[in-house]
Protein backbone atom coordinates (compact mmCIF):
# COMPACT_ATOMS: atom_id res chain seq x y z
CA UNK A 1 0.00 0.00 0.00
CA UNK A 2 1.40 3.45 -0.94
CA UNK A 3 1.63 6.08 1.75
CA UNK A 4 -0.49 9.08 0.73
CA UNK A 5 2.63 11.26 0.54
CA UNK A 6 4.62 8.88 -1.72
CA UNK A 7 5.15 10.07 -5.27
CA UNK A 8 6.31 7.94 -8.18
CA UNK A 9 7.91 8.26 -11.57
CA UNK A 10 6.60 5.79 -14.13
CA UNK A 11 9.30 4.39 -16.45
CA UNK A 12 8.29 2.56 -19.63
CA UNK A 13 10.58 0.71 -22.02
CA UNK A 14 9.25 -0.45 -25.38
CA UNK A 15 11.89 -3.01 -26.33
CA UNK A 16 12.08 -5.17 -29.42
CA UNK A 17 10.96 -8.31 -27.59
CA UNK A 18 9.24 -7.07 -24.45
CA UNK A 19 7.64 -4.15 -22.65
CA UNK A 20 8.90 -3.25 -19.20
CA UNK A 21 7.27 -0.82 -16.77
CA UNK A 22 8.53 0.32 -13.37
CA UNK A 23 7.40 2.62 -10.58
CA UNK A 24 10.29 4.52 -9.03
CA UNK A 25 9.69 6.08 -5.60
CA UNK A 26 10.86 9.67 -6.12
CA UNK A 27 11.93 10.10 -2.53
CA UNK A 28 13.95 6.93 -1.98
CA UNK A 29 14.97 6.50 -5.66
CA UNK A 30 14.04 2.80 -5.44
CA UNK A 31 11.90 0.68 -7.71
CA UNK A 32 8.79 -0.39 -5.80
CA UNK A 33 6.95 -2.27 -8.56
CA UNK A 34 7.65 -3.56 -12.04
CA UNK A 35 6.22 -5.73 -14.78
CA UNK A 36 7.71 -7.12 -17.98
CA UNK A 37 5.79 -8.96 -20.71
CA UNK A 38 6.80 -10.22 -24.17
CA UNK A 39 5.13 -8.22 -26.95
CA UNK A 40 5.00 -10.94 -29.62
CA UNK A 41 4.37 -8.07 -32.07
CA UNK A 42 6.49 -9.30 -35.02
CA UNK A 43 4.41 -9.48 -38.17
CA UNK A 44 6.87 -11.97 -39.70
CA UNK A 45 9.55 -14.27 -38.33
CA UNK A 46 12.41 -11.90 -39.23
CA UNK A 47 11.32 -9.08 -36.86
CA UNK A 48 11.48 -6.46 -39.62
CA UNK A 49 8.02 -5.08 -38.87
CA UNK A 50 5.93 -5.03 -35.71
CA UNK A 51 2.28 -4.31 -35.02
CA UNK A 52 1.81 -1.17 -32.85
CA UNK A 53 -1.62 -2.36 -31.69
CA UNK A 54 -0.04 -5.44 -30.14
CA UNK A 55 2.72 -3.32 -28.58
CA UNK A 56 0.18 -0.96 -26.96
CA UNK A 57 -1.97 -3.89 -25.81
CA UNK A 58 1.06 -5.36 -24.03
CA UNK A 59 1.83 -1.94 -22.54
CA UNK A 60 -1.76 -1.83 -21.21
CA UNK A 61 -1.35 -5.30 -19.68
CA UNK A 62 1.89 -4.23 -17.96
CA UNK A 63 0.26 -1.09 -16.55
CA UNK A 64 -2.75 -3.06 -15.35
CA UNK A 65 -0.34 -5.15 -13.26
CA UNK A 66 0.88 -2.08 -11.29
CA UNK A 67 -0.89 -1.01 -8.08
CA UNK A 68 -3.60 1.50 -8.89
CA UNK A 69 -3.11 3.60 -5.75
CA UNK A 70 0.50 4.19 -6.79
CA UNK A 71 -0.43 4.99 -10.41
CA UNK A 72 -2.70 7.72 -9.03
CA UNK A 73 0.41 9.22 -7.42
CA UNK A 74 2.60 9.26 -10.54
CA UNK A 75 4.08 12.73 -11.00
CA UNK A 76 5.91 12.18 -14.29
CA UNK A 77 6.29 9.60 -17.04
CA UNK A 78 9.47 8.61 -18.88
CA UNK A 79 9.43 6.50 -22.04
CA UNK A 80 12.35 4.72 -23.73
CA UNK A 81 12.43 2.16 -26.49
CA UNK A 82 14.06 0.40 -29.40
CA UNK A 83 15.96 2.99 -31.39
CA UNK A 84 16.34 3.64 -35.13
CA UNK A 85 12.93 2.30 -36.23
CA UNK A 86 10.05 4.33 -37.66
CA UNK A 87 6.27 4.28 -37.38
CA UNK A 88 3.94 6.60 -39.32
CA UNK A 89 0.61 7.95 -38.15
CA UNK A 90 -2.06 10.51 -38.87
CA UNK A 91 -1.38 13.40 -36.48
CA UNK A 92 -5.08 14.15 -36.00
CA UNK A 93 -6.38 10.58 -35.71
CA UNK A 94 -3.41 8.54 -34.44
CA UNK A 95 -5.42 6.87 -31.69
CA UNK A 96 -8.80 6.58 -30.01
CA UNK A 97 -9.24 6.90 -26.26
CA UNK A 98 -11.53 4.49 -24.46
CA UNK A 99 -12.65 4.46 -20.81
CA UNK A 100 -13.32 1.56 -18.49
CA UNK A 101 -13.60 1.06 -14.72
CA UNK A 102 -9.87 0.33 -14.67
CA UNK A 103 -9.05 3.70 -16.30
CA UNK A 104 -8.63 5.13 -19.77
CA UNK A 105 -6.39 3.72 -22.46
CA UNK A 106 -5.61 4.65 -26.03
CA UNK A 107 -5.97 2.36 -29.02
CA UNK A 108 -3.80 2.95 -32.12
CA UNK A 109 -5.71 4.09 -35.20
CA UNK A 110 -4.41 5.25 -38.57
CA UNK A 111 -0.91 3.98 -37.69
CA UNK A 112 1.49 2.00 -39.89
CA UNK A 113 3.47 -1.02 -38.83
CA UNK A 114 6.66 -0.21 -36.95
CA UNK A 115 9.58 -0.80 -39.34
CA UNK A 116 12.25 -1.84 -36.85
CA UNK A 117 16.03 -1.52 -36.59
CA UNK A 118 16.19 -5.15 -37.81
CA UNK A 119 14.73 -4.19 -41.19
CA UNK A 120 16.98 -5.00 -44.14
CA UNK A 121 15.15 -3.39 -47.07
CA UNK A 122 17.86 -0.76 -47.69
CA UNK A 123 20.61 -2.64 -49.51
CA UNK A 124 24.16 -1.30 -49.60
CA UNK A 125 23.57 -0.23 -53.23
CA UNK A 126 20.45 1.67 -52.13
CA UNK A 127 22.29 3.32 -49.24
CA UNK A 128 25.32 4.29 -51.32
CA UNK A 129 23.05 6.11 -53.80
CA UNK A 130 21.68 8.34 -50.99
CA UNK A 131 23.25 11.77 -50.34
CA UNK A 132 26.11 11.88 -47.83
CA UNK A 133 24.87 12.99 -44.38
CA UNK A 134 26.36 15.98 -42.60
CA UNK A 135 26.91 14.06 -39.41
CA UNK A 136 29.54 11.93 -37.73
CA UNK A 137 27.07 9.02 -37.78
CA UNK A 138 26.59 6.99 -40.93
CA UNK A 139 23.19 5.80 -42.12
CA UNK A 140 22.33 2.10 -42.03
CA UNK A 141 19.36 -0.02 -43.01
CA UNK A 142 16.72 0.11 -40.28
CA UNK A 143 17.44 3.80 -39.55
CA UNK A 144 14.28 5.97 -39.77
CA UNK A 145 15.57 8.34 -42.47
CA UNK A 146 16.84 5.44 -44.63
CA UNK A 147 13.45 3.72 -44.36
CA UNK A 148 11.61 6.94 -45.26
CA UNK A 149 13.92 7.36 -48.28
CA UNK A 150 13.08 3.77 -49.29
CA UNK A 151 9.33 4.51 -49.17
CA UNK A 152 9.83 7.80 -51.02
CA UNK A 153 11.58 5.98 -53.84
CA UNK A 154 9.61 2.72 -53.90
CA UNK A 155 6.13 3.32 -52.46
CA UNK A 156 5.41 7.08 -52.27
CA UNK A 157 1.65 6.39 -52.12
CA UNK A 158 2.17 4.66 -48.74
CA UNK A 159 3.65 7.82 -47.22
CA UNK A 160 0.81 9.98 -48.54
CA UNK A 161 -1.52 8.41 -45.95
CA UNK A 162 0.42 9.78 -42.97
CA UNK A 163 1.29 13.21 -41.57
CA UNK A 164 3.61 12.32 -38.66
CA UNK A 165 6.48 9.92 -37.99
CA UNK A 166 8.68 8.91 -35.08
CA UNK A 167 10.03 5.94 -33.21
CA UNK A 168 7.45 3.72 -31.47
CA UNK A 169 8.25 5.39 -28.14
CA UNK A 170 7.85 8.84 -29.73
CA UNK A 171 4.43 7.68 -30.93
CA UNK A 172 3.42 6.70 -27.37
CA UNK A 173 4.55 10.07 -26.02
CA UNK A 174 2.64 11.91 -28.78
CA UNK A 175 -0.56 9.97 -28.06
CA UNK A 176 -0.25 10.48 -24.28
CA UNK A 177 0.19 14.22 -24.81
CA UNK A 178 -2.51 14.48 -27.49
CA UNK A 179 0.16 16.17 -29.64
CA UNK A 180 -0.56 17.24 -33.20
CA UNK A 181 2.90 16.20 -34.35
CA UNK A 182 6.00 14.52 -32.98
CA UNK A 183 8.64 15.85 -30.62
CA UNK A 184 11.91 13.87 -30.68
CA UNK A 185 14.97 13.88 -28.44
CA UNK A 186 18.45 14.20 -29.97
CA UNK A 187 19.14 10.58 -28.86
CA UNK A 188 16.36 9.25 -31.07
CA UNK A 189 17.15 11.71 -33.87
CA UNK A 190 20.79 10.51 -33.94
CA UNK A 191 19.43 6.98 -34.37
CA UNK A 192 17.47 8.02 -37.47
CA UNK A 193 20.47 9.38 -39.40
CA UNK A 194 20.86 12.72 -41.25
CA UNK A 195 21.10 14.49 -37.91
CA UNK A 196 23.98 16.73 -36.87
CA UNK A 197 24.50 16.19 -33.14
CA UNK A 198 26.78 19.22 -32.83
CA UNK A 199 24.23 21.74 -34.18
CA UNK A 200 21.23 19.65 -32.99
CA UNK A 201 19.63 19.96 -36.42
CA UNK A 202 18.35 17.69 -39.14
CA UNK A 203 20.23 17.83 -42.45
CA UNK A 204 17.12 19.51 -43.86
CA UNK A 205 18.72 21.02 -46.99
CA UNK A 206 20.47 17.79 -47.97
CA UNK A 207 17.27 15.81 -47.41
CA UNK A 208 15.07 18.32 -49.26
CA UNK A 209 17.49 18.32 -52.19
CA UNK A 210 17.08 14.53 -52.47
CA UNK A 211 13.27 14.67 -52.45
CA UNK A 212 12.86 13.50 -48.85
CA UNK A 213 9.45 14.41 -47.31
CA UNK A 214 10.91 16.79 -44.68
CA UNK A 215 7.44 17.52 -43.24
CA UNK A 216 7.73 14.07 -41.59
CA UNK A 217 10.82 15.09 -39.59
CA UNK A 218 9.93 15.51 -35.89
CA UNK A 219 10.63 18.69 -33.90
CA UNK A 220 13.75 18.41 -31.77
CA UNK A 221 14.28 18.79 -28.04
CA UNK A 222 17.21 18.08 -25.74
CA UNK A 223 17.36 14.59 -24.25
CA UNK A 224 15.84 14.79 -20.79
CA UNK A 225 13.37 17.58 -21.71
CA UNK A 226 9.62 17.34 -21.34
CA UNK A 227 7.45 16.70 -24.38
CA UNK A 228 4.19 17.78 -22.75
CA UNK A 229 1.51 16.58 -20.34
CA UNK A 230 -0.95 13.70 -20.49
CA UNK A 231 -4.10 14.82 -22.29
CA UNK A 232 -6.31 12.38 -20.36
CA UNK A 233 -6.38 10.21 -17.28
CA UNK A 234 -4.41 7.03 -18.26
CA UNK A 235 -4.63 3.77 -16.27
CA UNK A 236 -5.40 5.87 -13.19
CA UNK A 237 -2.55 8.36 -13.77
CA UNK A 238 -4.08 11.84 -13.58
CA UNK A 239 -4.45 14.03 -16.69
CA UNK A 240 -1.82 16.82 -16.96
CA UNK A 241 1.00 14.58 -15.69
CA UNK A 242 4.31 15.70 -17.32
CA UNK A 243 5.72 13.32 -19.96
CA UNK A 244 9.40 13.34 -20.98
CA UNK A 245 10.44 13.30 -24.64
CA UNK A 246 11.17 9.65 -25.50
CA UNK A 247 14.77 8.47 -25.09
CA UNK A 248 16.93 5.68 -26.52
CA UNK A 249 16.79 2.36 -24.64
CA UNK A 250 20.56 2.08 -25.00
CA UNK A 251 21.26 5.42 -23.25
CA UNK A 252 18.66 4.63 -20.57
CA UNK A 253 20.16 1.25 -19.76
CA UNK A 254 23.51 3.03 -19.33
CA UNK A 255 21.88 5.68 -17.10
CA UNK A 256 20.45 2.95 -14.87
CA UNK A 257 23.82 1.47 -14.00
CA UNK A 258 26.83 3.62 -14.95
CA UNK A 259 27.75 5.14 -11.61
CA UNK A 260 31.39 5.89 -12.34
CA UNK A 261 33.22 7.28 -15.43
CA UNK A 262 35.46 4.19 -15.26
CA UNK A 263 32.46 1.87 -15.85
CA UNK A 264 31.71 0.26 -19.19
CA UNK A 265 28.20 -1.10 -19.75
CA UNK A 266 27.40 -4.31 -21.58
CA UNK A 267 23.71 -4.59 -22.40
CA UNK A 268 22.33 -7.73 -24.00
CA UNK A 269 18.62 -7.72 -24.78
CA UNK A 270 17.40 -8.45 -28.33
CA UNK A 271 20.55 -6.75 -29.62
CA UNK A 272 23.79 -6.09 -27.71
CA UNK A 273 25.80 -2.98 -26.92
CA UNK A 274 29.14 -2.49 -25.21
CA UNK A 275 29.83 1.12 -24.30
CA UNK A 276 31.88 3.55 -22.25
CA UNK A 277 31.61 7.28 -21.67
CA UNK A 278 33.82 9.65 -23.64
CA UNK A 279 35.59 12.30 -21.53
CA UNK A 280 33.87 15.69 -21.03
CA UNK A 281 34.51 17.99 -23.97
CA UNK A 282 34.85 15.15 -26.49
CA UNK A 283 33.82 16.24 -29.96
CA UNK A 284 32.95 13.53 -32.49
CA UNK A 285 34.80 13.39 -35.81
CA UNK A 286 33.38 15.54 -38.62
CA UNK A 287 32.59 12.68 -40.99
CA UNK A 288 31.26 9.16 -40.49
CA UNK A 289 33.44 6.08 -40.79
CA UNK A 290 31.01 3.41 -42.05
CA UNK A 291 33.63 0.68 -41.59
CA UNK A 292 34.20 1.37 -37.91
CA UNK A 293 32.44 -0.99 -35.48
CA UNK A 294 32.47 1.77 -32.85
CA UNK A 295 30.17 4.79 -33.09
CA UNK A 296 29.68 7.84 -30.87
CA UNK A 297 26.09 8.30 -29.74
CA UNK A 298 24.79 11.34 -27.84
CA UNK A 299 24.12 10.75 -24.15
CA UNK A 300 23.01 13.73 -22.01
CA UNK A 301 24.06 17.39 -21.79
CA UNK A 302 26.37 17.31 -24.82
CA UNK A 303 28.28 14.18 -23.75
CA UNK A 304 28.87 11.07 -25.86
CA UNK A 305 29.10 7.31 -25.43
CA UNK A 306 31.49 5.21 -27.52
CA UNK A 307 29.44 2.15 -28.46
CA UNK A 308 29.86 -1.14 -30.26
CA UNK A 309 26.20 -1.74 -31.13
CA UNK A 310 25.83 -5.31 -32.32
CA UNK A 311 22.72 -6.36 -34.22
CA UNK A 312 23.28 -9.89 -32.95
CA UNK A 313 22.59 -10.29 -29.23
CA UNK A 314 19.78 -12.17 -27.52
CA UNK A 315 18.04 -12.48 -30.88
CA UNK A 316 20.66 -15.09 -31.85
CA UNK A 317 19.65 -17.29 -28.91
CA UNK A 318 15.99 -16.55 -29.75
CA UNK A 319 16.60 -17.74 -33.34
CA UNK A 320 18.30 -20.90 -32.07
CA UNK A 321 15.32 -21.57 -29.75
CA UNK A 322 12.88 -20.86 -32.60
CA UNK A 323 14.78 -23.27 -34.88
CA UNK A 324 14.71 -26.07 -32.31
CA UNK A 325 11.03 -25.46 -31.62
CA UNK A 326 10.20 -25.60 -35.35
CA UNK A 327 12.25 -28.78 -35.84
CA UNK A 328 10.52 -30.45 -32.90
CA UNK A 329 7.12 -29.46 -34.29
CA UNK A 330 8.05 -31.29 -37.51
CA UNK A 331 8.23 -34.41 -35.35
CA UNK A 332 4.92 -33.63 -33.66
CA UNK A 333 6.53 -32.47 -30.41
CA UNK A 334 5.53 -29.15 -28.83
CA UNK A 335 7.88 -27.67 -26.21
CA UNK A 336 7.44 -24.23 -24.65
CA UNK A 337 10.17 -21.72 -25.55
CA UNK A 338 10.89 -21.06 -21.88
CA UNK A 339 11.56 -24.80 -21.37
CA UNK A 340 13.89 -24.83 -24.36
CA UNK A 341 15.83 -21.83 -22.98
CA UNK A 342 16.24 -23.42 -19.56
CA UNK A 343 17.35 -26.79 -20.96
CA UNK A 344 19.85 -25.10 -23.33
CA UNK A 345 21.29 -23.01 -20.51
CA UNK A 346 21.51 -26.06 -18.25
CA UNK A 347 23.33 -28.07 -20.93
CA UNK A 348 25.60 -25.13 -21.81
CA UNK A 349 26.62 -24.86 -18.15
CA UNK A 350 27.49 -28.58 -18.14
CA UNK A 351 29.80 -27.94 -21.09
CA UNK A 352 32.26 -25.22 -20.04
CA UNK A 353 34.54 -25.66 -23.10
CA UNK A 354 34.00 -26.40 -26.74
CA UNK A 355 36.07 -26.45 -29.91
CA UNK A 356 32.95 -25.78 -32.00
CA UNK A 357 33.07 -22.26 -33.45
CA UNK A 358 29.92 -20.25 -34.13
CA UNK A 359 30.08 -16.79 -35.66
CA UNK A 360 26.54 -15.65 -34.90
CA UNK A 361 26.25 -12.56 -37.12
CA UNK A 362 22.89 -13.62 -38.55
CA UNK A 363 21.95 -10.02 -39.38
CA UNK A 364 25.45 -8.92 -40.41
CA UNK A 365 26.63 -5.80 -38.61
CA UNK A 366 26.28 -2.15 -39.58
CA UNK A 367 30.00 -1.94 -40.39
CA UNK A 368 29.78 -5.24 -42.33
CA UNK A 369 26.27 -5.48 -43.71
CA UNK A 370 27.10 -8.32 -46.11
CA UNK A 371 28.50 -10.52 -43.32
CA UNK A 372 26.48 -13.53 -42.17
CA UNK A 373 26.87 -16.30 -39.59
CA UNK A 374 29.23 -19.27 -39.83
CA UNK A 375 29.75 -22.60 -38.06
CA UNK A 376 33.25 -24.09 -38.12
CA UNK A 377 35.36 -26.89 -36.61
CA UNK A 378 32.41 -29.29 -36.55
CA UNK A 379 33.33 -32.79 -35.41
CA UNK A 380 31.23 -35.83 -34.38
CA UNK A 381 32.01 -35.12 -30.73
CA UNK A 382 30.96 -31.47 -30.48
CA UNK A 383 27.35 -31.53 -31.65
CA UNK A 384 25.54 -31.97 -28.33
CA UNK A 385 23.11 -29.28 -27.13
CA UNK A 386 25.72 -28.29 -24.56
CA UNK A 387 28.48 -27.78 -27.15
CA UNK A 388 26.23 -25.87 -29.52
CA UNK A 389 24.75 -23.63 -26.79
CA UNK A 390 28.20 -22.88 -25.40
CA UNK A 391 29.50 -22.09 -28.90
CA UNK A 392 26.52 -19.82 -29.72
CA UNK A 393 26.89 -17.86 -26.44
CA UNK A 394 30.67 -17.65 -26.84
CA UNK A 395 30.20 -16.46 -30.42
CA UNK A 396 27.84 -13.65 -29.36
CA UNK A 397 30.41 -12.34 -26.89
CA UNK A 398 33.40 -12.90 -29.19
CA UNK A 399 31.65 -10.83 -31.83
CA UNK A 400 31.04 -7.97 -29.36
CA UNK A 401 34.66 -8.23 -28.17
CA UNK A 402 35.89 -8.10 -31.78
CA UNK A 403 33.91 -4.87 -32.26
CA UNK A 404 35.23 -3.30 -29.04
CA UNK A 405 38.29 -5.27 -27.88
CA UNK A 406 39.11 -5.56 -24.16
CA UNK A 407 42.34 -3.64 -24.85
CA UNK A 408 40.28 -0.66 -26.04
CA UNK A 409 38.36 -0.65 -22.74
CA UNK A 410 41.58 -0.80 -20.75
CA UNK A 411 43.14 2.03 -22.77
CA UNK A 412 40.00 4.12 -22.12
CA UNK A 413 40.53 3.64 -18.38
CA UNK A 414 37.61 1.25 -17.85
CA UNK A 415 37.90 -0.61 -14.55
CA UNK A 416 34.58 -2.45 -14.36
CA UNK A 417 31.83 -3.74 -16.64
CA UNK A 418 28.21 -3.28 -15.60
CA UNK A 419 26.06 -6.00 -17.18
CA UNK A 420 22.47 -5.17 -18.08
CA UNK A 421 19.59 -6.50 -20.16
CA UNK A 422 17.41 -9.52 -19.59
CA UNK A 423 19.13 -11.79 -22.12
CA UNK A 424 22.24 -11.47 -19.95
CA UNK A 425 20.52 -11.66 -16.59
CA UNK A 426 18.57 -14.79 -17.59
CA UNK A 427 21.44 -16.66 -19.23
CA UNK A 428 24.38 -17.76 -17.09
CA UNK A 429 26.27 -19.19 -20.06
CA UNK A 430 26.38 -15.69 -21.59
CA UNK A 431 27.54 -14.28 -18.25
CA UNK A 432 30.34 -16.85 -18.01
CA UNK A 433 31.48 -15.92 -21.51
CA UNK A 434 31.58 -12.21 -20.60
CA UNK A 435 33.80 -13.01 -17.64
CA UNK A 436 36.01 -15.29 -19.74
CA UNK A 437 36.58 -12.72 -22.48
CA UNK A 438 36.94 -9.48 -20.53
CA UNK A 439 39.71 -9.17 -17.92
CA UNK A 440 37.64 -6.87 -15.71
CA UNK A 441 35.21 -7.30 -12.80
CA UNK A 442 31.61 -7.65 -14.02
CA UNK A 443 28.58 -6.49 -11.98
CA UNK A 444 25.08 -7.48 -13.10
CA UNK A 445 21.87 -5.45 -12.93
CA UNK A 446 18.24 -6.46 -13.00
CA UNK A 447 16.05 -7.26 -16.00
CA UNK A 448 14.28 -3.95 -16.42
CA UNK A 449 17.24 -1.61 -16.84
CA UNK A 450 16.09 0.84 -19.54
CA UNK A 451 12.72 1.35 -17.83
CA UNK A 452 14.54 2.09 -14.56
CA UNK A 453 16.99 4.36 -16.38
CA UNK A 454 14.32 6.48 -18.04
CA UNK A 455 12.47 6.83 -14.71
CA UNK A 456 15.76 7.94 -13.07
CA UNK A 457 16.32 10.53 -15.82
CA UNK A 458 12.85 11.98 -15.25
CA UNK A 459 13.36 12.00 -11.48
CA UNK A 460 16.75 13.72 -11.80
CA UNK A 461 15.37 16.37 -14.19
CA UNK A 462 12.37 17.22 -11.97
Ligand SMILES: Nc1ncnc2c1ncn2[C@@H]1O[C@H](COP(=O)(O)OP(=O)(O)O)[C@@H](O)[C@H]1O
Nearest residue numbers: 015016017018269270314315318341422423426
Ligand atom coordinates in the same frame (compact mmCIF):
# COMPACT_ATOMS: atom_id res chain seq x y z
N1 LIG B 1 13.18 -17.85 -20.92
C1 LIG B 1 14.30 -17.21 -21.30
N2 LIG B 1 15.48 -17.54 -20.73
C2 LIG B 1 16.62 -16.91 -21.07
N3 LIG B 1 16.68 -15.95 -22.01
C3 LIG B 1 15.52 -15.57 -22.59
C4 LIG B 1 14.28 -16.19 -22.28
N4 LIG B 1 13.32 -15.60 -23.03
C5 LIG B 1 13.94 -14.67 -23.79
N5 LIG B 1 15.26 -14.63 -23.53
C6 LIG B 1 16.28 -13.75 -24.14
O1 LIG B 1 15.90 -12.40 -23.92
C7 LIG B 1 15.99 -11.68 -25.16
C8 LIG B 1 15.01 -10.54 -25.14
O2 LIG B 1 15.34 -9.69 -24.09
P1 LIG B 1 14.43 -8.44 -23.71
O3 LIG B 1 15.12 -7.69 -22.64
O4 LIG B 1 13.05 -8.87 -23.49
O5 LIG B 1 14.54 -7.63 -25.06
P2 LIG B 1 14.19 -6.15 -25.47
O6 LIG B 1 14.66 -5.23 -24.38
O7 LIG B 1 14.98 -6.01 -26.71
O8 LIG B 1 12.73 -6.10 -25.68
C9 LIG B 1 15.72 -12.70 -26.22
O9 LIG B 1 16.25 -12.31 -27.46
C10 LIG B 1 16.37 -13.96 -25.64
O10 LIG B 1 17.73 -14.05 -25.97
Ligand SMILES: O=C(CO)[C@@H](O)[C@H](O)[C@H](O)[C@H](O)COP(=O)(O)O
Nearest residue numbers: 015016082083250269270271273309
Ligand atom coordinates in the same frame (compact mmCIF):
# COMPACT_ATOMS: atom_id res chain seq x y z
O1 LIG C 1 21.80 0.06 -32.23
C1 LIG C 1 21.76 0.61 -31.19
C2 LIG C 1 22.52 1.89 -30.93
O2 LIG C 1 23.07 2.26 -32.13
C3 LIG C 1 21.05 -0.02 -30.18
O3 LIG C 1 21.87 0.30 -29.12
C4 LIG C 1 19.72 0.31 -29.69
O4 LIG C 1 19.59 -0.03 -28.33
C5 LIG C 1 18.50 -0.19 -30.31
O5 LIG C 1 17.52 0.43 -29.60
C6 LIG C 1 18.32 -1.66 -30.39
O6 LIG C 1 19.01 -2.21 -31.32
C7 LIG C 1 17.07 -2.25 -29.86
O7 LIG C 1 17.24 -2.45 -28.50
P1 LIG C 1 16.78 -3.76 -27.78
O8 LIG C 1 15.33 -3.94 -28.06
O9 LIG C 1 17.64 -4.86 -28.30
O10 LIG C 1 17.03 -3.50 -26.32
